Amino acid sequence: MLDIHRLRLLRELDRRGTLAAVARALSYSPSAISQQLTQLEAETGVTLLEHVGRGVRLTEQARILVRHTEAILERLELAEADLARSMTEVTGSLRVASFQSVMLALVPSALSLLAERHPALRVQITHCVAADAVAGLVAHDFDLVLGEEYPGLPQPRTPGVDEEDLSHDEMRLAVPPGGPWSRSGLADLAGAPFVIDPGDIAPAQWARNMCRSAGFEPDVRFSSGDLLLQVRLVETGHAVAFLPDLLWTDRSPGPVRLHHLPGRPRRRLFTGVRRGAGGQPRVRAFREALRDSVTAGR
Incomplete structure (x- = not known):
């Protein structure tokens, strides 16, 4: 009988490419992964890995x-x-990975609904960027993830993951309440200080693409994925930013001025689960609570 755990390790090696990457993702040592796969070769009676240079294929x-x-x-x-589904009560634990704007706007109200409807359900939430969340889902670190997709940046579908749309969220230009950038549209902000997400993740790519479509390269003075910090920098006149409408679900923009962007772009919000898990009562209950939270916030 083939060992499911070892089969899963082989699948992870196929997905990630190297023993070191599998070890990092699953918190094992590379030697432990190698030993498990050697045992799987003994169970199957065939060669599963070939050495290529310093790696394997x-x-x-x-x-x-x-x-x-x-x-x-x-x-x-x-x-x-x-x-x-054969049980009359929704119980057990659900491990969820979410990014910040959803955690601020929707997750607290969804948890309140779940506490009323399914008090025996235990939900664990981890703050995680979308790409890492999906990798953790496939690796069985999470049971459900919240993802986002920005206009013009379609994300490749992950094999073995089923997605369900949650909402579409308009992105707006946020400028300070006063000062030289307070009444400016995007085309007038070529010299403005921007705060943008770090690295080359989708929100940062999309923000730079928006500026380039307006004819300039953004002057990125601040690099942070913390939306509350971004809001604070805009409020105090130190930066301009692109912020999602979802951020204002249960709060006022306060002194921040929000402007529609050309074409009124919207990001897609979705939930993802491993294929076959969509019928889990825990998953269905959490998705329903999220949808109700979206409806209540409109």
């Missing part, structure tokens, strides 16, 4: 096994969902 037999592993894991998710 999967053989054709290993890829056959990975394809079957995807089906096996999906079937196990379906079995767990069927068992949970």
Whole structure:
């Protein structure tokens, strides 16, 4: 009988490419991963890995096994969902990964609804950028993730993950209440100090693309994914920013001036679960609470 845990490690190696990457993702040592895969080779009686330089690659037999592993894991998710649906009460734990704007605007009200409707359900929330959240979902670190997709930046669908749309959220230009940038539209902000998410993640790419479409490269003085810091920098006149409407679901923009952007771009918000887990009562309850929170905030 093949060991499910070892099959999952082989699938992760296929996804991540190196033993070191699998070890980092799953908090194992590379040698422990290698030992487990050696045991899997003994169980199957075929060679699964070939050494290439300092790394390894999967053989054709290993890829056959990975394809079957995807089906096996999906079937196990379906079995767990069927068992949970046979119960009269929604119980157990749900591990959720979310990014900041959803955590601020929707998650607290969703948790309040769940506490009323399903008091025996335990929800754990982790603040995580979308890309890391999806990787954690596939690695079984999370049971449900919240994701975002920006206009003009379609995200490739992750094999084995089922997505469900949650909402579409307009992005706006936020400028200070006073000073030289207070009444400016995007085309007038070529010399303005911007605060933009760090690195090359989707929010940062989209923000730079918006500025370039207006004819200039943004002067990024501040790099932070903390939306509350971004708001504070705008409030105090130190920066301009692109902020989602979702941020103002249960609060006022205060002194921040918000302007519509050309074309009124909206990001797509969605939830993702491993294929086969969408029927889990825990998942369905959390998705329903999120949808109700979106409706209440409109």
